[in-house]
Amino acid sequence: MENISLPVLSSENVLDYFPANPIKEPFADAWNYMTNNYTKFQIATWGSLIVHELVYFMACLPGITFQFLPFMQRFKIQANRPETFNGQWKCFKLLMFNHFCIQLPLIAGTYVFTEYFNIPYGWDEMPAWYNLALRVFGCAVIEDTWHYFMHAALHDRRIYKHIHKVHHHFQSPFGMTAEYAHPAETLILGMGFFWGILLLANHVVLLWAWVIVRLFETIDVHSGYYLPYLNVFHLFPFYAGAKFHDFHHYNFTGNYGSTFTWWDKLFGTDKQFKEYYAKIDGKNKKLH
Numbered sequence: 001m002e003n004i005s006l007p008v009l010s011s012e013n014v015l016d017y018f019p020a021n022p023i024k025e026p027f028a029d030a031w032n033y034m035t036n037n038y039t040k041f042q043i044a045t046w047g048s049l050i051v052h053e054l055v056y057f058m059a060c061l062p063g064i065t066f067q068f069l070p071f072m073q074r075f076k077i078q079a080n081r082p083e084t085f086n087g088q089w090k091c092f093k094l095l096m097f098n099h100f101c102i103q104l105p106l107i108a109g110t111y112v113f114t115e116y117f118n119i120p121y122g123w124d125e126m127p128a129w130y131n132l133a134l135r136v137f138g139c140a141v142i143e144d145t146w147h148y149f150m151h152a153a154l155h156d157r158r159i160y161k162h163i164h165k166v167h168h169h170f171q172s173p174f175g176m177t178a179e180y181a182h183p184a185e186t187l188i189l190g191m192g193f194f195w196g197i198l199l200l201a202n203h204v205v206l207l208w209a210w211v212i213v214r215l216f217e218t219i220d221v222h223s224g225y226y227l228p229y230l231n232v233f234h235l236f237p238f239y240a241g242a243k244f245h246d247f248h249h250y251n252f253t254g255n256y257g258s259t260f261t262w263w264d265k266l267f268g269t270d271k272q273f274k275e276y277y278a279k280i281d282g283k284n285k286k287l288h
């Protein structure tokens, strides 16, 4: 029987309707320069460290700037609790310890991981952007699930004071507090980041794409500012966002999910959050 082909349905043809990617060529040049001049170990370790540090502080920059702009204060969620220099400095010191003493050894392990599973580094093996985007989404779903259950467990009264209390030092969070945590928490909740990679990595670029998305997301939810219209993450239904996680820091219980709201909806752990905002919205309606 003759093989019937359906050219209209093939992904290449569908993608013909999209405009060409203007950054593809400079990105390919930069990527090839990197793979031609550095070893896999250097790329996996120092490359990943640079991506993590650069993206972390870049994502924190808007929030750091907002505290000096009176106009932005209308978007601050806990307006009565402004950031202080002392708080930011305290946060920065622990971050540096966590980044270089806890996360760097873990990052070095990514080289062993890519070698063991034969994860490619080359430009020619790089997956298409839509393939990568789907995998990053998969990583986010897996991480959020792990985070929900582990985070709720860390709130258990018997262990809360030993580990998770550190992250809750800031009742009104700001961007930098995203990774302000006890080293044990960095390891426990950090594992959620790696499960997706273990299951879905098909190229080293996925590690970086996923770390970039995850950092922007966690810094957004800790930013303390709610900016729904300037935030691409709000295009996703079920995205938790700053209001959702800020309430967790304010209230200590409920809202355990990291990226999505579905687990909290399913188990009713967003009840207090919903009641709180229903009250505020009711008060606002009376005023108008």
Ligand SMILES: [Zn+2]
Pocket (backbone or CB within 6 Å): 151, 155, 164, 168, 248, 252
């Ligand atoms: Zn918590």
Ligand SMILES: [Zn+2]
Pocket (backbone or CB within 6 Å): 167, 173, 178, 222, 245, 249
């Ligand atoms: Zn938090």
